[in-house]
Amino acid sequence: MALPYELVLGWRYTRAGRATRRNGFISFISGVSMLGIALGVAALIIVLSVMNGFQKEVRDRMLGVVSHIEVYGPGGGMLPDVNRTLEEVRRNPEVVGAAPFITTQSLIARGEDMRGAIVRGIEPALEPQVTDLAAAGKGTLDKLVAGQFNIVLGAELARAMGVRTGDAVTLIAPGGQVTPAGVVPRLKQMTVVGTFDSGHFEYDSGLVLVHVDDAARIFRLEGPTGVRLKLRDLNRAREVGAELATTLSGDFLVRDWTRQNRTWFSAVQLEKRMMFIILTLIVAVAAFNLVSTLVMTVTDKRADIAILRTLGASPGSIMGIFVVQGAAVGVIGTLAGLLFGLAIATNIDVLVPALEQMLNASFLPKDIYLISRMPSEPQSSDIMPVAIISLVLSFAATLYPSWRASRVNPAEALRYE
Incomplete structure (x- = not known):
């Protein structure tokens, strides 16, 4: 043709x-x-x-360190009944993992070197269910034993402070003790038992992990301040978060990863x-x-x-x-x-x-x-x-x-x- x-x-x-x-x-x-x-x-x-x-x-x-959804207690305080909250969130078919946590800002000091950091109290046995930090930490999270006041630092933070495994650092908690001599900051010596490398510079240089029970004692809390969740489909985080906000029994603040990093x-x-x-x-x-x-x-x-x-x-x-x-x-x-x-x-x-x-x-x-x-x-x-x-x-x-x-x-x- x-x-x-x-x-x-x-x-x-x-x-x-x-x-x-x-x-x-x-x-x-x-x-x-x-x-x-x-x-x-x-x-x-x-x-x-x-x-x-x-x-x-x-x-x-980011999601290797940050969970898909975080449920906070009323007014940002402690959860009234952490076990009940864990049971309720696990009923949702989209939730594949849940773990309690405490998070607050603090100072980490070693000698004259002092750095600001986010202190996250975790339950080492449940943490692998919600983030990949267990893999990033190469088994060091298991060394966070309640009562021993051990701490795991981000790799960049440890490198900047010249800290190695076995060294001691001082955790300075916000809101010090009131004494006749004035307000004295609460200090607690912690033992570095390892580091984690998530590949995210912001977290590797500003996040430290401790056991949730040790965090409660240091910051004078009676229990966890929130629950972190992992979903089957991370793209449904906003939808599942809205659903949990209406089904949980209590006045909880529910935030998903898209809102936390929306900007x-x-x-x-x-x-x-x-x-x-x-x-x-x-x-x-x-x-x-x-x-x-x-x-x-x-x-x-x-x-x-x-x-x-x-x-x-x-x-x-x-x-x-x-x-x-x-x-x-x-x-x-x-x-x-x-x-x-x-x-x-x-x-x-x-x-x-x-x-x-x-x-x-x-x-x-x-x-x-x-x-x-x-x-x-x-x-x-x-x-x-x-x-x-x-x-x-x-x-x-x-x-x-x-x-x-x-x-x-x-x-x-x-x-x-």
């Missing part, structure tokens, strides 16, 4: 030979337009994939949208370079257009020839950009370390960014819109030059030929 002559001629014009200097220049401009579209599409895919990977990596590491995730989503818009403009600029390419082609092919018109070609057929030419550039550029972008995005974990080694530089310092490696996660929900937008812009750029080609007057075009 023979192909339509519009398709054949449009494809031939795309591959314009270099018989003349003018044809060669037009072919060069067409290649530049194609390259611009490819680079714009590739940049969009790479950036969006990195941002997806960054969000997923931080979320997973951070909202900022990432906003940045992702802005980057998408900005990089789409790059694709638009490259796509509309096709306008100049096609205008030059139409000018160069006026005699050919006139001959085709005298042979019976309709204005629609002439328009179709140049639409095919511009569309071919857009399709090839988009496909090349997709392949190149996906190749970079799927191998960025290898390319970035190689560049860092070559340039002797670190692109993601741990003390600035939340993670220390460049993640990437290409998603079809991002790739498909990028490809569609690129193709639409390319097709749109062909319309005006193609319409102008269809309006060429054969007699006038052949007058000086």
